[in-house]
Amino acid sequence: MELKEKLTILADAAKYDASCSSSGSTGWSNSKIGNTAFSGICHSFASDGRCISLLKILMTNCCIFDCKYCLNRQSNNIKRAVFTPEEVCYITLNFYRRNYIEGLFLSSGIIKSPDYTMNLLIETISLLRHKYHFGGYIHAKAIPGASEYLLKKLGSLVDRLSANIELPTENGLKLLAPNKDSQKVNEIMQFVKTNRSKHFTPAGQSTQMIIGATNETDYDIMQKSSSLYTNYHLKRVFYSAYIPVNQDSLLPTLNTPPLKREHRLYEADWLLRYYNFKVDDILTPNNPNFNLLIDPKADWALRHLDEFPKEINHCSYNDLLKIPGIGITSAKRIISSRKYFNIEFKDLIKMGVVLKRAKYFITCNGKYFIDKSFFKKEIIESSLVLDNKPQTTDNNKQLSLFL
Amino acid sequence: MKTNNIYLYDGSFLNLLNLIKILITKQIIPHNIKDTTYQPNLFDEIISLSIPNADIFNEIIKSTSKEIFNTLYLIFCSTNENKEIIIYYFFAHSLKFHNKIYYQRNLKSVSSALAITKYVSNENHKMKGFLRFRELKNNLLYAEIAPENNLLFLLSKHFSIRLKNDYWLIKDVKRNIISIYDKHDFYLISGDNFTLETLEYSKEEKNMNALWQQFYKTIGIQERKNDRCRLNFMPKKYWPYIIEMSDEL
Structure with a gap:
């Protein structure tokens, strides 16, 4: 398969991840190319108005899981591709030199096993850091269920590590992502929190959840975020308005993604983190959803x-x-x-x-x-x-x- | 009849600071300060002092602070037609207030100076992202920019750390100045003294452009299309030099 086709498949499969931030890192010494900017830098803006800061791709869109909402689920009949580690390095370095990007955001479907996938990510990022001495920003996804020593290795190579909790509640996850275990995601977040240092995920961790695929209220979602911030010291929780990519009786049918709701969640998220608000100031069980007319x-x-x-x-x-x-x-x-x-x-x-x-x-x-x-x-x-x-x-x- | 005393300087930051130092020592309040291209009008009295080009940067930092010095430089990078006199007043005030000057926004000379620095540093931040290098035949990286403000020095500083092991050139097309980096330091020279014989791109350049444009097209989510938001963040004036946008112009 030609490189251009691979890139198309594996960028298309990665685009639903909301995070693209390149901020918060203190940088890597001994690099020959690249550095990080503490504030992060946006290099372009996509047609949907979202910032493009990192080369956001999947290592592969092959996946042994079958999550209902996900384009890459096993039961979907789509074209699959796998990058080789050298291919990822080649694109990253060439894009970086031309100042297209601030770094790499590498995620992956689960191919063969969590450990196998994790090793593939580690091999790629190791090449970038050690063979090419790349000092730009790298954000990697941790694969739930992979061994702890692999997590440790990956964390020491990247600026930011994240694991997606995908859905705001346990029930939602059981319904739509039966192969995923929220406990495993929690373990990753706990591990990153305990080990974070200048040499281990200096820019911290983040997570993401899909909004509007299940029937949680905004109050439920904010409660979840608030507990994530307190328990795991996350840098960010990203909210991603649900976009129907698959047909499934368990999924809602929406004409347009709930973008206004997503926007309100981000506003409230800011109030929690920077304005000393508590969830119960903003919403209550009796008034569990945001007013869409007023912030x-x-x-x-x-x-x-x-x-x-x-x-x-x-x-x-x-x-x-x-x-x-x-x-x-x-x-x-x-x-x-x-x-x-x-x-x-x-x-x-x-x-x-x-x-x-x-x-x-x-x-x-x-x-x-x-x-x-x-x-x-x-x-x-x-x-x-x-x-x-x-x-x-x-x-x-x-x-x-x-x- | 009252005339407007206009003081001239040679257009460089150093010369301007030396002039301002003289004016403040002599307690002269100028009506305005202009560079030598200034076209005087009927009421102007043009005054050219002999200005030493002494290296007084450290002296200025000592008598004020690093932040204030940076603020002065940012104002100098702007295209505001009264930037020199704004620098004069900001510097004069900062001798008295030091860093407390940043909390004196009720003074017009402070609030207008800080509004300019915000504009310049915002554009500088944007350009760090929007600048695009192209690879020429001999591995040299070449970028063209046309920002509103004169950012070539600040951007060169940024890229001399980021791409320290590459040879690169950045050309400010609007001002016809070129920054040349030789893997150790960068030099700003006038475009008149330097011509790139032929801009022949490397073999890989076309492929990389195509890969990047393909990535750009793919990463946007159709269901979330939002032109207004994109334009807000990436105004059209920058598009001609952003390769992934040139298609849409």
Whole structure:
């Protein structure tokens, strides 16, 4: 098979993995080509708007598993291919030299056995690191069920290691991925957490779950993420809106992937990791799903309007973080700046605050941006929803047909 | 009649800093500072001081800080037509405030300076990803770029670490400057003094281009197609130099 055809098959099979980040690494010494950037670098953007940072491929799309949602499942009649380790090195190095990519993201279907597959990954990455002295970013997938000493070996060669939990709940996994055992994934994550160092997965680990293939609520999903962050110190949990690639009676039929829901999950994920929110602040068992019209932070603020408006010149850092339209950077800037001068509305724009959203929830030196009688839930809610431009333009288009 | 005192410098960063140092020592507040290509208007009084080209970078860092020096350089890389006077005011303020200057965004000269540095460093970060090398016949790597800001020095620094064992050239097409890297150091020279006789690509180059374009097409998920999002991250002005995008132009 020609290299181009192999690449097409094995990139196509890898594209559903959401992660492409190349950040967080401290780099490898003694390399002859390549380094890493702590912030990560995006080299291109695909037609779906996702960042392309790494050469994202599978070692092989042959797989002994038969997970219902997966394109590469054993029972699918598709063209199969296997890269040789040298082929992967050849493409990676040539792409890297031309600055197409930041490094390699190597995953694989399970061929023959977990150990056999893992050895194939190790052989490839070993070549890159030791024969070609490649110092760029490498993210590898750990194969669940492979021996621990192989995991140790692989982890010492890569920047980031990850194992996908695939579905948010145990039941979902049993239903759709009967060959997969969540315990094995947990073991990998535990191992990486315990062994992480400058020389073992310096950029940490991440995982991914598919959203909308099973009937979990957003509350279930956030609970799962929260426990993953606490128990295994994951860098990221990725959410991947379910896209039907297979026909199966156990799978839902969706016309479009639930992208808005995926977006809300990412927003809430950020609130958990950086804004000191707890899952139960954002969602509750009685209110288990996201409001698709308003982002989780604004939604929370509207439900806790008695805590607002907050005075920019006095409130604590933690309180600043709760204000819609204020992020980490602007909150820090506000804290440092107000030692030197009294902040007014016009200064907030210069600090990077999204005033369009924040103005409803704050006062500057006791002043509200407009008559205080407008500080009412209904008024703020409708203004925030109206600001969600894309939906209104769609409506306008439809309306014009009738006019 | 009041005239506008305009001070001239030779267009280089070092010369500008030397001039600003003189102005601040003499307590002169210039109306503006321009390079020698400046076309004066009726009310301008053009002043050319004799400026030493002393290496005062370390002195500047000592009297302010490394961060402030970097900020000054980033502003200098921009195409803002008043960048020199913005540098003057930012530097003058930073002598007083030191690093606390970054929290003085209520001052117009600070907030406008920081808005420029943000713009320049954002573009620099983007170009680290969007720049594309092509391999020429003799194994030499060659890239063309045309960024809004003058990023050749910053980008060369980045690639001299990343691709330290390759010979490479980067040409800023907009400004006609070329950066040459010889496996030890890089040198910036004017495009007038240097012509690549023939741009003949290596044998592998065509294959690699094709492989990459194939990868690019394959990796996008059809069901998630989102042109607006892509354009936001990768504006069209960069497309002519990004090989996987040239098809779509």
